[in-house]
Amino acid sequence: MNFAAPLLLSLKLSLITMISLFIVGIPAAYWLVFSKARWRFLVESVVALPLVLPPTVLGFYLLMIVGGNSFIGRWYEVAFNKTLAFSFEGLVLGSLIYSLPFAVQPFQTAFAGVDRKLLEASWSLGRSHLYTFFSVILPLSRQGIITGCVLSFAHTLGEFGVVLMIGGNIPGITKVASVAIYDEVQLLNYGSANMYSAILLSFSFIILAVVYFINRRFIRTI
Amino acid sequence: MLNISLQKTWKEFRLDVAFEIPRGKVTALFGPSGAGKSSILRIISGLEMADRGMISHGKEVWFDDTKGISLPPQQRSIGFVFQDFALFPHLTVERNVAFGIKEKRRLNELKDLMSLIGLSGYERYYPAQLSGGQKQRVALIRALARKPDLLLLDEPLSALDWETRRQLQEDLKRITQQFQVTTLYVTHDITEVYKLADYVVVLESGRIVKQGTPEEVFLGKKLSTRIQIVGKVVSIESDSIIAAVTVLHDDQYFKTLIDTEEVDRLNLKVGDDVVIGAKSSDVILFKVLTQS
Numbered sequence: 029m030n031f032a033a034p035l036l037l038s039l040k041l042s043l044i045t046m047i048s049l050f051i052v053g054i055p056a057a058y059w060l061v062f063s064k065a066r067w068r069f070l071v072e073s074v075v076a077l078p079l080v081l082p083p084t085v086l087g088f089y090l091l092m093i094v095g096g097n098s099f100i101g102r103w104y105e106v107a108f109n110k111t112l113a114f115s116f117e118g119l120v121l122g123s124l125i126y127s128l129p130f131a132v133q134p135f136q137t138a139f140a141g142v143d144r145k146l147l148e149a150s151w152s153l154g155r156s157h158l159y160t161f162f163s164v165i166l167p168l169s170r171q172g173i174i175t176g177c178v179l180s181f182a183h184t185l186g187e188f189g190v191v192l193m194i195g196g197n198i199p200g201i202t203k204v205a206s207v208a209i210y211d212e213v214q215l216l217n218y219g220s221a222n223m224y225s226a227i228l229l230s231f232s233f234i235i236l237a238v239v240y241f242i243n244r245r246f247i248r249t250i
Numbered sequence: 251m252l253n254i255s256l257q258k259t260w261k262e263f264r265l266d267v268a269f270e271i272p273r274g275k276v277t278a279l280f281g282p283s284g285a286g287k288s289s290i291l292r293i294i295s296g297l298e299m300a301d302r303g304m305i306s307h308g309k310e311v312w313f314d315d316t317k318g319i320s321l322p323p324q325q326r327s328i329g330f331v332f333q334d335f336a337l338f339p340h341l342t343v344e345r346n347v348a349f350g351i352k353e354k355r356r357l358n359e360l361k362d363l364m365s366l367i368g369l370s371g372y373e374r375y376y377p378a379q380l381s382g383g384q385k386q387r388v389a390l391i392r393a394l395a396r397k398p399d400l401l402l403l404d405e406p407l408s409a410l411d412w413e414t415r416r417q418l419q420e421d422l423k424r425i426t427q428q429f430q431v432t433t434l435y436v437t438h439d440i441t442e443v444y445k446l447a448d449y450v451v452v453l454e455s456g457r458i459v460k461q462g463t464p465e466e467v468f469l470g471k472k473l474s475t476r477i478q479i480v481g482k483v484v485s486i487e488s489d490s491i492i493a494a495v496t497v498l499h500d501d502q503y504f505k506t507l508i509d510t511e512e513v514d515r516l517n518l519k520v521g522d523d524v525v526i527g528a529k530s531s532d533v534i535l536f537k538v539l540t541q542s
Contacts (some may be wrong), residue, residue, distance in 0.1 A: 145336040148297050151323040152330035153350030154396060163349075167340045 034208035045123040049131035057135035087193025131180040138172020256303030281453035296323035329393030337377040344373040350396035383414035440523040
């Protein structure tokens, strides 16, 4: 079996998840910070759920939602002629939800940390909320955004339970590095398991070290 | 002319005011902290909303609760100068000043604006590299750059030290006169009112208690003196008949003698703001000889 395939798949999944979370997480974080809706706390709780839920619980429900018997699962099958569960796309969806708080919370903290006076100054200078967001909030939230992106990347790299539940263990499609380790141990191939583990360990350590280095506010952010 | 009438109730505070801001003049909103001055400014700018009332600028209605009109700050032609400057820390001085300018061709005016506030050469500096006085100059010119109909200043000098404050008072006077912009100036410093304002509205616990020219408001009458010095009492030395009162104005001391009775009647204390007036008909004037 190709040794590098699970690692590359993990990297691909993490990268796509990170980019998707950047796109989804920024408007979500903006809404959570600036919305005056009373039920905001409910959305906030839902976003934070993956932090406390066992990955298997999340994976189980996701499987129920995207499986062949569900509405979404059937719709996807008709539209794309393949199942969402046990596919790479399904993995992306699972990772997206699983890593959501790791992106949204640092974004949220960063947006909330921008001095409100600066926003008011921008509005009073005739600039729209959208312009203010791109010209003031986003550049001043750079650290939090980098933190959120890197954390969601690293977290996706290390996920296991959700991936196994929703994606199974299909080589080249859903067999990511963390699953490969489990596999190798089952087969008593401790050498390969050790290699995968060492690579994941060093990679995660390097990523975190870089984040800590460029962003001293890391601890306050998360 | 800006017509303002507004009411707003917070938990334990009620604001209920109505006044006018004459066009092209500087109107000071004066009162102790907690009187509601800054709230009025925020409501006029559209950053906060009143419960009831009306704000109109000429024929343009900015706020009218009966008609459900409330323009957002972006649609009110205002310039807002905050107490703590609120400069964008990630933008250079030049880009801060240009922030509100939407027409590309007007960017040519930046150079003139920068020299007007004495910041030529500082275009590429970041706010963190500037002194407090320079920051507030940038904030002032940023607010004026988009040529607002109304300039709102929220205690713009209170975060600055005494010397810088004095210089900026001069700058403010020069610049507001040059731009001829209708200005509402929030302050709790009586010397600033005298120095800068044409009119003053005095606010106490959410209500207007007096309004008029600074002389009318603070002295109760138009003063017919020719020489007036506004300052702070720094010492009172009195015996039973006469008292020597020393007043600090800018960085100069003025000593004047008045009846001790008068000191008692006015309940004059060190730290009070006072006006020294003199009706002098034969003032001697010297030209200062400078060596060239």
